[in-house]
Amino acid sequence: xxxxxxxxxxxxxxxxxxxxxxxxxxxxxxxxxxxxxxxxxxxxxxxxxxxxxxxxxxxxxxxxxxxxxxxxxxxxxxxxxxxxxxxxxxxxxxxxxxxxxxxxxxxxxxxxxx
Amino acid sequence: xxxxxxxxxxxxxxxxxxxxxxxxxxxxxxxxxxxxxxxxxxxxxxxxxxxxxxxxxxxxxxxxxxxxxxxxxxxxxxxxxxxxxxxxxxxxxxxxxxxxxxxxxxxxxxxxxxxxxxxxxxxxxxxxxxxxxxxxxxxxxxxxxxxxxxxxxxxxxxx
Numbered sequence: 001x002x003x004x005x006x007x008x009x010x011x012x013x014x015x016x017x018x019x020x021x022x023x024x025x026x027x028x029x030x031x032x033x034x035x036x037x038x039x040x041x042x043x044x045x046x047x048x049x050x051x052x053x054x055x056x057x058x059x060x061x062x063x064x065x066x067x068x069x070x071x072x073x074x075x076x077x078x079x080x081x082x083x084x085x086x087x088x089x090x091x092x093x094x095x096x097x098x099x100x101x102x103x104x105x106x107x108x109x110x111x112x113x114x
Numbered sequence: 115x116x117x118x119x120x121x122x123x124x125x126x127x128x129x130x131x132x133x134x135x136x137x138x139x140x141x142x143x144x145x146x147x148x149x150x151x152x153x154x155x156x157x158x159x160x161x162x163x164x165x166x167x168x169x170x171x172x173x174x175x176x177x178x179x180x181x182x183x184x185x186x187x188x189x190x191x192x193x194x195x196x197x198x199x200x201x202x203x204x205x206x207x208x209x210x211x212x213x214x215x216x217x218x219x220x221x222x223x224x225x226x227x228x229x230x231x232x233x234x235x236x237x238x239x240x241x242x243x244x245x246x247x248x249x250x251x252x253x254x255x256x257x258x259x260x261x262x263x264x265x266x267x268x269x270x271x272x273x
Contacts (some may be wrong), residue, residue, distance in 0.1 A: 077227065
């Protein structure tokens, strides 16, 4: 039983690490700013889920597992927020992605209010 | 009433701090208490302590959504993994806009973050209900515009 658990958690952690590696490769290989964020987002979606999932299997039913779950929950909330902040800051400071014709909302709202 | 809420908030924060592995030595637990008060003060100072921010009453509908979201994450991670390792000519970046079905701050934050956390789609702007998303390929854009994520979030937060 223990052997199987070890193998499964090892597989989870290794595949999570591979996703993080692929995220790094993606951030380097992609052609422009916004697509680079897409590449890097591999690092903070399935990567930590798999790595922390593997660690949870190692720690079993204990307080450590609860803490790992909390870490995962906070990561799942904060990392997309950070990606959004990065992309939105780029958009508002004038870097327009290809095929974008609109006006960023914040500028629009400010314009409408004044 | 406000005082009760503040004390309750500090008690909650301290409970979390204890759970995080508190050392019950003399200078340490007082420092924990101080940090709880500090967090509360910062939160009040930023004006984030509004009631509408956290959809606690919606929490019971979240697990079902999370299960669906994790499955979507698996699918889109594999999709983007292929794009990252494959030829660059497979990329067809585009920007799409759509209206969110649920307009509460909680639902909009959940929608924006859910879009961003599934690789291949990246929320770049939210204004009122108009969500602007940068997509890596035509397929990811089509999947998003098909609207199942939007509908599911409207089910989680139906007001």
